[in-house]
Amino acid sequence: MIFRRAWHVANLCDAGPLTKELLSATGDLSSLETASGSTDGITSLTGSERRVASLAVMGCTNREIASKLHITASTVEQHLTRVYRKLNVKRRKDLPVDLRSDVVKSDVVKAERAQLGCG
Numbered sequence: 001m002i003f004r005r006a007w008h009v010a011n012l013c014d015a016g017p018l019t020k021e022l023l024s025a026t027g028d029l030s031s032l033e034t035a036s037g038s039t040d041g042i043t044s045l046t047g048s049e050r051r052v053a054s055l056a057v058m059g060c061t062n063r064e065i066a067s068k069l070h071i072t073a074s075t076v077e078q079h080l081t082r083v084y085r086k087l088n089v090k091r092r093k094d095l096p097v098d099l100r101s102d103v104v105k106s107d108v109v110k111a112e113r114a115q116l117g118c119g
Contacts, residue, residue, distance in 0.1 A: 005059075012100065041087040042098060049086075050099065052079040056092050057100045 010018040045053065055065045062080070066073045080092075089095055 007097075042096060044086050045083060049079045049083050052076055053083045053095055053099045056080060056083075057095045057097060 007019055007022045010022060042050070051069060052065055055068060060068065062073050062076045065071075065076045069076075083095070084090065087096065
């Protein structure tokens, strides 16, 4: 879990060499390699589903996602259910990390990047 979070932060900060080092440091991140390569299903997601899934990949809870997107927690659950079905995943941690890049353009992640000191 710590390696996964470190990989996400390094990827968010465009630290390519660090992401490669993290991938080579542990065999546990094979799911990251697989997930980051599976973009086919991502294109089938609606904009709303992508926004919700992106925040879920970042580690936000359903309530946090609802608050940030000004929707109900029930709506978040419904979007995630459709995302899981379309991407054929069973758990939040199995969502493709490529979804995170969708939020990079938003103000939410710009603030996170500033907090992390990477832009």
